[in-house]
Amino acid sequence: MPAPLPRPSILSIEPYVGGESKIPGVNRIVKLSSNEGAFGVPPGAQAAYAKLATELHRYPDGGATALREAIGARFGLDPARIVCGNGSDELIGALIMSYGGEGTELVMSAHGFVMYDIAGRYAGSQVIKVPEKNFTADVDAMLAAVGPRTKLVFLANPNNPTGAFLPAAEVARLRAGLREDVLLVLDAAYAEYVTRPDYDPGTGLIEAGTNTVMTRTFSKVFGLGGIRLGWCYAPAPVVDILNRVRGPFNVNAPAMAAGIAALAEPGWVEKSVAHNDEWRAKVSDGLRTAGITVHPSEGNFILADFGTPARAKAADAALKARGLIVRAMGSYSLPHCLRITIGTAEECGMVLDALTGFLRSAP
């Protein structure tokens, strides 16, 4: 009997691999593979989440009103222009399903975030991956890749997995070079970690009235990857489309409560960012001194280049032997690299120890 077949573009998708948290035979695991916040869950968010346990028979507020108001107040944005999602992944997918699809093109940089490629293929869009300059999105090359069928351009800033950053003027130049009927999606999942003054996560371009969307997440600095909570800020017509296509109750009640509490956690972001600045520099410098190329990163992770896939694999094994799980980069066509999340001071020390030891034994 013939099996039912999906649309052909779907069969070209490689299943996303992530979130692994076990190493056979190793008891103490340190997970540095998903760019989660270094300090765990904000205490206020834990309490707010637990408090909702007796309310779980109720549907959540489908409009996420209180959460949108809290986000609006925190970031100085109009709550009516915010849409919340089950992780920003959901919103990325919804934008691509709404504006992309068969007969259209989606433009992204060669090592841009993998969800754009997955959701693009799911929708049936032609995904165009544009070569980068030194692992950084090349605005001229991206503009040159845009054609009459291009409907969406995606830019993660900072980018995962490269950590690369584009200053506001470059992002504005990208926007200015696009037709207004092309939607520019600026994925600012790591926005809070950026300390550079020349950064616009997307807010400025959206306020200026351009057809630009900014996506954000609670999964990184706010320490809530497990509850799946993201949001976007968009022009009113895009908000209208997302509200048509999203699930009626796409964000669950405990997630909303935890998100609101996380936004209110005193000093949380400041403490996390200061820690990240300090330890990203220490880990990067330590690895560079040991002879590894580390790309400059504005996120809470670094991309370490071991030169060859075999050496990266051996380094990964050396880390695993100590219980350290980092992300192999084969699925990003970077098999010679490992992406390492900046964890606690102790965890960063373990990474440095393991890798400097590995390099001494296998220079």
Ligand code: PMP
């Ligand atoms: N964008 C980027 C650049 C990311 O790195 C991630 C998480 N890996 C996401 C979006 C998705 O985040 P969320 O947990 O909100 O779905």
